Amino acid sequence: MRTAANQLRLFGxxxxxxxxxxxxxxxxxxxxxxxxxxxxxxERRWFTNNGQLVRELESRLCDYLGVRHCIAVCxxxxxxxxxxxxxxxxxEVIVPAFTFVATAHALQWERLRPVFxxxxxxxxxxxxxxxxxxxxxDTSAIMGVHLWGxxxxxxxxxxxxxxxxLDVLYDAAHAFGCRHRGRMIGSFGRCExxxxxxxxxxxxxEGGAIATNDDAFAKKVRLIKNFGFSGMDEVNHLGTNxxxxxxxxxxxxxSFETIDDILAVNRTxxxxxxxxxxxxxxxxxxxxDQLEATNWQYIILEVDDGRAGLTRDELMTVxxxxxxxxxxxxxxxCHRMEPYRTLFPRTLNRLPVTDRLCQRVLCLPTxxxxxxxxxxxxxxxxRAAVDAASKVRKExxxx
Ligand code: T4K
Numbered sequence: 001m002r003t004a005a006n007q008l009r010l011f012g013x014x015x016x017x018x019x020x021x022x023x024x025x026x027x028x029x030x031x032x033x034x035x036x037x038x039x040x041x042x043e044r045r046w047f048t049n050n051g052q053l054v055r056e057l058e059s060r061l062c063d064y065l066g067v068r069h070c071i072a073v074c075x076x077x078x079x080x081x082x083x084x085x086x087x088x089x090x091x092e093v094i095v096p097a098f099t100f101v102a103t104a105h106a107l108q109w110e111r112l113r114p115v116f117x118x119x120x121x122x123x124x125x126x127x128x129x130x131x132x133x134x135x136x137x138d139t140s141a142i143m144g145v146h147l148w149g150x151x152x153x154x155x156x157x158x159x160x161x162x163x164x165x166l167d168v169l170y171d172a173a174h175a176f177g178c179r180h181r182g183r184m185i186g187s188f189g190r191c192e193x194x195x196x197x198x199x200x201x202x203x204x205x206e207g208g209a210i211a212t213n214d215d216a217f218a219k220k221v222r223l224i225k226n227f228g229f230s231g232m233d234e235v236n237h238l239g240t241n242x243x244x245x246x247x248x249x250x251x252x253x254x255s256f257e258t259i260d261d262i263l264a265v266n267r268t269x270x271x272x273x274x275x276x277x278x279x280x281x282x283x284x285x286x287x288x289d290q291l292e293a294t295n296w297q298y299i300i301l302e303v304d305d306g307r308a309g310l311t312r313d314e315l316m317t318v319x320x321x322x323x324x325x326x327x328x329x330x331x332x333x334c335h336r337m338e339p340y341r342t343l344f345p346r347t348l349n350r351l352p353v354t355d356r357l358c359q360r361v362l363c364l365p366t367x368x369x370x371x372x373x374x375x376x377x378x379x380x381x382x383r384a385a386v387d388a389a390s391k392v393r394k395e396x397x398x399x
Contacts, residue, residue, distance in 0.1 A: 021323060021324045021325060021365045021370065021374060021378065022325040022365055023199075023325060023326060023327040023329075023363050023364065023365050023366075024198075024199035024327075024365075025199075025365065025367050025368075025369040025370075026198040026199060026203055026367070027201070027203060027255070027258065027262050027367055027368050028258075028368070029203075029251060029254035029255040029256075029257060029258050030254045030255075030257035030258050031254070033253065033254040033257050034250055034251060034253075034254035037053060037250035037253055037254065038247065038250050040052075040053075041053060041246045041247065041250060046246060047245060047246050047247070048243055048244075048245040048246055049226075049243060050226070050243070051246040051249070052246075053246045053249035053250050053253060054072050054243075054244055054246060054249040056249070056253060057072055057204075057244075057249040057252045057253055058070050058071065058072050058209075060252075060253065060256055061209055061211070061252075064184070064256075065184045065185075065186035065187065065211055066183075066184050066186070066187065067184075067186045067187045067211045067212065067213055068212070068213045068215065068218070069210075069211065069212050069213070069214075069215070069218035069221075070186070070209050070210070070211045071209060071210045071211075071212075071218060071221050071222055071225065072204075072207065072208075072209050072243075072244040072248075072249065072252075073207070073208045073209060073210060073225055073242045073243070073244055074206060074207065074208070074241070074242055074243060074244055074245075074248075075195065075197065075206050075207060075208050076102065076171070076173045076193050076194060076195030076196075076197070076208035077102040077105065077106050077208075078106075078208070078225075078240070078242045079193040079194075079195075079208040079209065079210050079242065080102070080103065080106035080107075080143075080171060080193050081106045081109050081110050081240075081242075082210065082221055082224050082225055082240065082242050083169055083191050083193055083210050083221065084106065084107060084110045084112060084141075084169070085110055085224055085238075086217055086220040086221045086224055087141065087167050087169065087190060087191075087217070089110070089112055089140045089141050089167060090112070090138075090140045091112065091113065091138030091139060091140050092112065092113045092114075092115045092136070092138045092139045092140065093107050093112050093113070093114060093115065093139070093140060093141045093142070093143050094115045094117050094126075094131055094134050094135070094139060094141070094142045094143070095107065095114045095115065095116060095117065095126070095142075095143045095144075095145070096116065096117055096118075096119050096125065096126040096144075096145055096147075096354070097116035097117075097333040097334040097335040097336075097340075097347070097351055097354050098119050098124060098147065098330055098333055098334075098351075098354045098357060098358065099145045099147060099171065099330055099334060100173065100329070100330055101330075101334050101337055102173075103143070103145055103171045103173075103334070104116075104334040104337075104340060107143070108339065108340075112140075113138075114334070114340065115134050115139070116334065116335045116340075116344070116347050116350075116351060116354075117130045117131055117134055117351075118130045118350070118351045118352065118353045118354055119351075119353050119354055119357070120153075120353070121353050121356070121357070123147075123150055123152075123153075124147045124148065124150065124286070124300075124357060124361075125144065125145065125146065125147055125150060125151075125152045125153070126142075126144050126145065126152060126157070127353070128153050128156035128157055128160060131157070131160050132160060132164075135160075135164050135166070139164070139166060140166060140167060141161075141166050141167040141168065141169060142157055142160065142161055142166055142167075142168050142169075143168075143169050143170065143171060144157055144168070144170050144171070144189075145170070145171040145173070145174075146170060146171070146172050146174060146175035146178065146185055147174060148174055148286065148297075148298040148300055149174045149175045149177075149178045149201075149288075149294050149295050149296075149297055149298065150178075150286075150288065150289070150294070151175065151178060151179075151180035151185060151188075151292065152170065152188075154170075154180060154188045154189070157189075158189075167189075167190055168188075168189035168190060169189045169190050169191050169192070169193070170185075170188055170189050170191075170192040170193070171192075171193055172185050172186065172192040172193055172194050172211075173193070173194060173195035173197075173200070173208075174195075174200070174201075174295075174297065174298065175192075175194070175295070176194045176195075176196070176200065176201055176202045176295060177201060177202065177259065177263065177293065177294075177295040178292070178293060178294045178295055179292050179293040179294075180292060181292070182292075186211040187211065187212075187213055190212065190214060190217060191210050191211060191212040191214070191217060191221075192210075192211045192212075193208060193209070193210050193211075194208050194209045194211065195207075195208045196208050196209065196248070196252060196255075200297065201262065201266070201295040201297040202252070202255050202256075202259065202262075202295075203251065203252075203255055204244065204248040204249065204251045204252040204255065205247070205248050205251050206248060207244050207248045207249075207251075207252065208244075220237070223236060223237045223239060224237060224238070224239045224240060224242065225239070225240065225241075225242030225243060226239060226241075226242075226243060227239035227240065227241060261368075262367075262368060263295060263296065265367070265368050266295060266296035266297055266366060266367070267296045268372070269296070269299065269366045269367070269370060269372075269375055270285075270288075270296045270299060270366070272372050272375045272376065273285055273299050273364065273366075273375055273378075273379065276375065276376055276379030276380075276383075277301070277379050277382065277383075280308075280379075280382060280383050280386050281307045281308060281309075281386060281390075282303060282304040282305065282306070282307030282308025282309065282386065283301055283302070283303055283304075283308055283315075283382060283386065284301065284302045284304070285299070285300070285301055285302075286300040286301075286302065296366075297366070297367075298363060298366075299363065299364040299365070299366045300329075300361060300362075300363055300364075301361070301362045301363075301364055301382075302357070302360045302361055302362075303315055303360050303361075303362060304360065305360075308386050308389065309386060309389030309390045309392075309393050310385060310386065310389035311359075312328065312359060312360050312361070312362050313328070314385075314389070315362060315382065315385055315386075316328060316362055318381060318385040319378070319381055319382070319385075322381050324364075324365065324378050324381065325365065326362050326363060326364050326365070327362070327363045328358075328361065328362060328363070329361065329363045330358070330361075331358045331359075331361075332358050333351065333354050333355065333358045335347045335348060335351060335354070336348065336358075364378060365378070
């Protein structure tokens with residue numbers, strides 16, 4: 001069958017794009033600062049276990065986020081597990097399914113049941129109106145995800161949690177450097193967990209942090225992330241190895257030096273996409289609240305196949321043929337992945353908004369490795385694909 005996807009070959013899969021136009025190309029930070037910090041690390045021969053660089057990074061993070069405690073960890077997945085463990089959550093936790101699978105896995109790993117709530121079609125975040133119906137005697141917490149760095153409706157979530165006596169925590173993997181109502185993400189709920197994975201706005205190669213204003217909780221997190229050690233030969237709690245190594249902290253400190261530059265590039269990239277995608281029927285770039293600070297790290301397109309004339313998957317195929325590695329984040333949704341689809345089959349048909357967005361959302365490349373010209377070319381490909389789809393449709397209609 002003729003479709004726009006199998007007909008188009010626009011730029012011949014330009015080799016100039018190879019690897020450059022992938023979603024997730026890392027930002028590099030200040031290499032000179034990184035090299036200097038790594039030299040010091042080798043001189044001290046201190047590579048991990050709460051070293052000088054980790055402590056310095058934690059202190060910078062607290063200042064930047066305006067929180068009392070920010071505990072560096074090896075990645076956000078383990079960070080979420082440690083947070084759930086330290087909060088002593090039991091039974092069920094209400095969480096969106098439209099998120100990276102690590103959100104659900106962290107709960108399941110802690111033997112908590114993720115109860116998937118549907119999302120708001122505009123914000124893509126957990127829809128507070130869908131939460132109360134999912135609460136029962138086994139529910140212990142609500143875990144929101146600030147998807148694409150757009151903050152959850154924290155006030156509504158807090159009100160529900162207070163009414164039912166639940167804990168609240170946030171997966172803030174996407175939201176480092178973002179604000180909600182003037183307040184930095186990091187101090188909402190009992191705690192918030194950031195990811196500093198290589199693909200994130202702020203990266204430490206692998207890494208993350210648990211931010212909180214709760215002193216007792218922070219103390220417990222520190223115990224758990226270091227095998228439960230409270231002193232030499234003294235273990236006072238069940239623990240794991242959630243430590244961030246010094247080399248990752250060096251990358252974090254080097255990344256701090258370039259935050260403003262990266263923000264500026266991300267914002268320019270977003271504005272360039274927005275201008276170039278304007279008036280292409282059926283493709284719509286998600287927007288960020290101009291009154292709130294955001295990190296502009298995710299360029300998220302919604303494809304309405306009825307208007308665009310081609311599906312999100314067809315558009316992705318066209319882009320990939322041109323070496324533009326767009327991603328279908330977070331297809332097909334956690335509820336349709338294992339073990340959840342087998343464990344909770346009744347959830348499969350209960351998340352209509354999640355299912356619809358899983359078919360429509362496409363994540364486009366951004367970051368410091370792209371030039372405005374690259375972005376214009378990506379948008380030209382999208383425009384040409386939509387034009388070609390409309391032509392094919394017209395031809396088929398008159399055939
Ligand atoms: N919660 C949420 C909402 C999350 O999005 C994530 C992670 C987590 C929790 C857990 O955080 P961590 O435990 O990871 O700290 C990637 C990342 O691995 C993952 O961290 C991230 N979310 C997710 C959104 O994206 P994949 O499966 O897409 O990875 P992969 O290997 O396909 O790489 C993504 C793209 O980045 C590719 O186009 C290649 C490019 N890339 C990647 C790396 C690592 C590079 O160009 N250079 C690189 O060094 O998950």
